[in-house]
Amino acid sequence: MMKMADYQGKEVLVLGLAKSGTEAARILLDLGAVVTVNDQTPYEENQAAKELEKLGATVVCGSHPDSLVHGDLDLMIKNPGIPYRHSLIQKAMRLSIPVVTEIELAWQIAPCDMIGITGSNGKTTTTTMTAKMLEGGMKTPVAAGNIGEVASKEAYRATSEHVLVVELSSFQLQGTRHFNPHIAVFLNLVEAHLDYHGTMEEYASAKSRLFLNQSEEDFLIYNLDDVEVSRLTVDAKSRCIPFSTSSAPKGGSFLQNGMIYILGEPLMRVEDFALPGEYNLSNALAAATAAVLAGANREQVRRVMMTFSGVRHRLQYVDTIGDVTYYNNSKATNVPATVKALEAFGNRKMILIAGGLDRKLSFQGLKDPMNQTAKAVITYGETAEQLAMTAKEAGVPTILSAETLQEAVEQSRAISEPGDIVLLSPACASWDQFKTFEERGECFIEAVRKIKEETP
Numbered sequence: 001m002m003k004m005a006d007y008q009g010k011e012v013l014v015l016g017l018a019k020s021g022t023e024a025a026r027i028l029l030d031l032g033a034v035v036t037v038n039d040q041t042p043y044e045e046n047q048a049a050k051e052l053e054k055l056g057a058t059v060v061c062g063s064h065p066d067s068l069v070h071g072d073l074d075l076m077i078k079n080p081g082i083p084y085r086h087s088l089i090q091k092a093m094r095l096s097i098p099v100v101t102e103i104e105l106a107w108q109i110a111p112c113d114m115i116g117i118t119g120s121n122g123k124t125t126t127t128t129m130t131a132k133m134l135e136g137g138m139k140t141p142v143a144a145g146n147i148g149e150v151a152s153k154e155a156y157r158a159t160s161e162h163v164l165v166v167e168l169s170s171f172q173l174q175g176t177r178h179f180n181p182h183i184a185v186f187l188n189l190v191e192a193h194l195d196y197h198g199t200m201e202e203y204a205s206a207k208s209r210l211f212l213n214q215s216e217e218d219f220l221i222y223n224l225d226d227v228e229v230s231r232l233t234v235d236a237k238s239r240c241i242p243f244s245t246s247s248a249p250k251g252g253s254f255l256q257n258g259m260i261y262i263l264g265e266p267l268m269r270v271e272d273f274a275l276p277g278e279y280n281l282s283n284a285l286a287a288a289t290a291a292v293l294a295g296a297n298r299e300q301v302r303r304v305m306m307t308f309s310g311v312r313h314r315l316q317y318v319d320t321i322g323d324v325t326y327y328n329n330s331k332a333t334n335v336p337a338t339v340k341a342l343e344a345f346g347n348r349k350m351i352l353i354a355g356g357l358d359r360k361l362s363f364q365g366l367k368d369p370m371n372q373t374a375k376a377v378i379t380y381g382e383t384a385e386q387l388a389m390t391a392k393e394a395g396v397p398t399i400l401s402a403e404t405l406q407e408a409v410e411q412s413r414a415i416s417e418p419g420d421i422v423l424l425s426p427a428c429a430s431w432d433q434f435k436t437f438e439e440r441g442e443c444f445i446e447a448v449r450k451i452k453e454e455t456p
Contacts (some may be wrong), residue, residue, distance in 0.1 A: 008032035013068055014057075015088060016040075016079025022048045023150040024077050024102040027109065029055050030156075036060065038068055038088070064088050073097050077105065080171035083196060101175030103168065106151035108178075111160050112139070115290050116179075118168040118210050119187025119223075121337045122283040123147075125311050126187060127167040129287035132304045138295035139163040145172070163294055171196065174206035180213040183293055184238065185221045185286050189228040190336040195359060204232055214238035221289045223282065224249055241293075243285040245278050253285040260305070262288045268302050275310055277344025284308075313441035315341055318448050321455055323418035326448045329425040330441030335365045338427035342369035350374060350421035353408045355381035356428030356440075363390040366427060370394035376415055378408045382432040404433065405440065409447035422448075 010033045014025045017039040028035050029052070036058040039049055043061040053059045060068060069076070069091040076092045076099045084090070084099075092099050107114060117127050127147050134141035144154040145166040154164060166181070173179075189207060191200055211220045215237055222233045224242035233240060241263070242252040253262045260267045260281075267288065273281060288301050310316050318326040332338045338354065352374045354366075363386055370377060370391055376398035377391035384401045391399045398415060402408040405424075412422045430440040 009034065010074040011072055012036070012075045012077065013038060013073055013088075013092075014077045015064075015086070016082050017046070017048045017052075018079055018081075020102045020150050020152070021077065021079050022052065023153040024105055025052050025057055026055065027105065027152055027156050028077075029057060031109075036068060038064055040064075066091065069095065069097065071095060075100070077102055078175060080169060080175065084174075098177060099175065100177060101172045102150065102152040103145070103166070103172045104176045104179050106144075106155040106164075106166070107176075107180065109152065110155035110158060110164055112158050112162045112164060113183070113294065114155075114164045114166055114181040115183040115185065115294060116166050116168050116181030116210055117185040117187070117286075117290070118170070118173060118207055119185075120190045120334070121332075121340065122187045122279065123167045123169075124331070125280065125314050126185065126283045126287045127165055128311050129284060129304060129308055130185075130290050131165045132308065133287060133291035133296045133301045134163060134165070134294060136300050137291075137297050141165050143167070145169075165290075168210060170203055170206040173209040176209050178213055179209065180215075180218065181210070182217075183219045183221065183290050184211040184214060185290050186210060186223065186229050186233060187283065187286055188223055188226045188336075189232070190334065191361075204228065208232050211236050211238055219290075219293055221253075221286055221293075223286070224252070225282070241289060243282065243289055245282050245285070253289045255281065255285075260285070260288075262292055262298075262301070267298065268305060272306050274306055274308050275315070277315065277340060279340040279344065280310075280315070313438055315344060316441070318445055319452060321448070321452050322416075324416045324420050324422060326422045326444075327424070328441045328444050329423060330430070330437045330444060332425040332427060333429045333437055335361070335363060335427050338425040339365055339369050341423060341425040342366075342373050345373070345421055348373070348419070348421055350423050351376045351378065351412045351416055353378045353380070353405070353412060353422065353424045353444075354387050354427050355379045355383050355405075355408075356426045356430050357432040358382035358386070359429065363387055363427065366390055367394040370396055375420070376400065376412075378402060378411050380405055380408045380433075381426075381428065383428050387427070405443050406447050409444060409451070413451050 014037045049059045131141040131143040144151040147167045218238040220238040224244040242249040248254045313330040316328040371394040379387040380402040424444045434440040
């Protein structure tokens with residue numbers, strides 16, 4: 001396994017810049033590697049490439065010459081979003097050249113323990129909660145990965161007095177080889193990103209790399225309520241600690257008689273937990289377990305669970321206008337995430353706004369929760385027609401369609417009544433009308449703000 005000193009004189013190709021590739025290239029240059037960066041954006045428009053060139057990197061922009069991958073190349077670090085079918089990656093694999101993401105680099109250079117958190121849904125909320133719970137404890141927490149700064153950047157400037165709390169996607173994990181967080185958290189697994197991974201088996205395999213290299217000295221915190229997660233973790237070599245909202249596993253974290261238990265010890269009353277929905281409770285159990293294992297003060301853990309108000313775009317409370325409450329759940333880019341949001345508010349009736357990129361996936365999983373909670377469904381974007389059909393099959397009384405999200409919010413205003421919840425939970429990726437789910441969420445927040453301005 002490479003360590004920091006091993007990069008001296010090593011030939012490394014960084015494929016794709018963006019934030020992660022740029023930071024990896026900077027670090028590798030500082031460690032004495034011979035770095036070539038290759039990015040699709042033309043040199044004239046590529047500020048990151050120009051800066052790296054000044055630092056000593058060889059820069060190739062605008063195309064991907066086959067000659068960049070050769071027998072003397074020691075390592076390729078790829079941007080997580082670049083698929084493995086890319087010609088340069090395929091050639092590197094044929095030549096047995098290691099192909100990794102910067103998460104592997106982050107783990108190699110980190111001088112401190114790492115908590116790795118993955119799952120199809122809930123990663124950011126759990127990562128944020130875990131880091132907050134560790135504040136004021138034995139080590140200083142740093143949240144990184146898909147949240148905050150690039151993991152390798154934080155790892156490079158960390159000391160032994162830190163603990164890295166890293167949110168990890170399947171794209172990042174697939175590009176790891178020796179990666180081994182001291183504490184791993186596996187939240188859940190549902191069908192997602194098959195356009196990248198190809199099959200559910202490949203997706204599950206990528207997620208499982210979270211704990212693949214763990215030993216009996218490490219911890220694996222896993223969701224006992226998720227059948228697939230439980231199946232994948234059964235042969236893990238690490239110390240496995242289950243969490244559950246439906247049973248009370250011995251030594252694990254669970255709910256019982258109205259109390260929240262962490263590692264078998266009572267922490268607080270369930271009714272004092274700040275966020276709505278069982279899935280948020282599930283995330284909190286995972287976060288608290290990881291934090292306590294990493295040395296958190298239990299009083300700080302309790303304080304966070306009683307006051308945490310959520311993460312932007314993840315069942316985020318936006319405003320209450322005329323006794324109508326608006327929630328932004330733009331991060332719900334798949335059906336299971338929207339199901340969880342619909343179930344989070346008990347029997348309160350809601351107006352659901354959903355729609356987005358058409359990935360040719362089924363929306364049948366929304367039928368029952370729509371039937372139970374939705375007084376109206378407003379659809380928009382590429383999937384508007386399919387979602388409207390699902391709502392009709394679910395027996396939703398009012399079904400409307402809009403061209404844009406702004407128009408959908410306006411329609412919700414016209415049909416809402418005091419006591420209603422208006423919930424943006426798209427069940428789809430954002431890329432038909434927005435660059436990111438964050439941009440979509442900000443659009444929703446702005447539309448709600450406009451309603452407030454226009455309300456007497």
